[in-house]
Amino acid sequence: MPEGELCALFGPNGCGKTTLFKCCLRFLAFHQGSVVLNRRDVKSLRVEEIARQVAYVPQQHRPPFPFLVKEVVLMGRTPHLNGIFGAGAMDKQKAFDALRRLAIDHLADRPYNQLSNGQRQLVLIARAMAQETCLVVLDEPTSALDFNNQIRIWQVMREMAERGTTILACTHDPNHVAWFCDRMVVIQNGRIAAQGDPMEILNHRLLDTIYGGSCSVGQTGELKLVLPREVARRSALDLE
Numbered sequence: 001m002p003e004g005e006l007c008a009l010f011g012p013n014g015c016g017k018t019t020l021f022k023c024c025l026r027f028l029a030f031h032q033g034s035v036v037l038n039r040r041d042v043k044s045l046r047v048e049e050i051a052r053q054v055a056y057v058p059q060q061h062r063p064p065f066p067f068l069v070k071e072v073v074l075m076g077r078t079p080h081l082n083g084i085f086g087a088g089a090m091d092k093q094k095a096f097d098a099l100r101r102l103a104i105d106h107l108a109d110r111p112y113n114q115l116s117n118g119q120r121q122l123v124l125i126a127r128a129m130a131q132e133t134c135l136v137v138l139d140e141p142t143s144a145l146d147f148n149n150q151i152r153i154w155q156v157m158r159e160m161a162e163r164g165t166t167i168l169a170c171t172h173d174p175n176h177v178a179w180f181c182d183r184m185v186v187i188q189n190g191r192i193a194a195q196g197d198p199m200e201i202l203n204h205r206l207l208d209t210i211y212g213g214s215c216s217v218g219q220t221g222e223l224k225l226v227l228p229r230e231v232a233r234r235s236a237l238d239l240e
């Protein structure tokens with residue numbers, strides 16, 4: 001991936017997006033292919049070295065202990081420290097900045113395991129921001145969020161990419177891909193079915209291949225909009 005790119009990994013349920021992420025991060029062993037991170041094979045890197053370069057936001061996270069939200073976010077600093085107890089004022093400030101950027105600083109002193117799914121998802125994204133890595137990998141980062149927070153997270157990812165962070169996020173929302181991403185990679189049946197600029201490759205033929213004819217792609221000005229086919233028929237959009 002080019003530096004500073006916001007790329008979406010897209011594909012139907014069960015096509016292997018999470019598995020691919022887990023292989024890239026070495027949570028799962030893989031037997032074919034290779035993963036190269038800043039010109040080095042990840043198999044040759046120690047876990048700490050990977051954590052200094054890649055932050056991961058998992059789809060689900062079951063906390064083992066009632067850590068406070070501010071402690072969970074501070075854990076993002078761990079790869080840069082000599083253990084969590086080495087956290088200094090600057091690390092705490094970075095953790096707080098991430099909480100504030102996501103408008104969840106009011107949750108700082110709440111136990112993480114007493115939060116809603118969406119609140120926990122925001123905390124994990126804040127933890128990844130505090131980690132300050134060159135690559136951030138996010139597994140359906142907006143799946144539990146209200147619409148306002150979905151847009152906030154895509155805007156935050158966009159800003160991070162503009163500042164040079166490379167971002168790989170999987171999502172099931174083709175509109176988010178069209179509105180916010182530089183590139184999309186479509187996985188189907190174990191291989192890359194298509195990849196490129198969403199404005200160029202996101203069309204009804206691609207969606208028919210993935211979803212079997214349930215969607216239409218409309219265009220209004222520079223904006224693409226994916227709608228259920230029946231809804232699209234009722235709209236005044238130019239349909240492909």
Ligand SMILES: Nc1ncnc2c1ncn2[C@@H]1O[C@H](COP(=O)(O)OP(=O)(O)OP(=O)(O)O)[C@@H](O)[C@H]1O
Nearest residue numbers: 011012013014015016017018019020059140170172
């Ligand atoms: N722990 C597991 N053991 C065995 N098979 C698994 C396991 N986890 C996932 N799989 C299988 O691997 C395949 C890919 O799953 P994966 O979770 O990577 O898909 P995904 O694209 O992330 O799906 P979704 O969009 O539903 O989150 C699926 O067929 C799934 O059933």
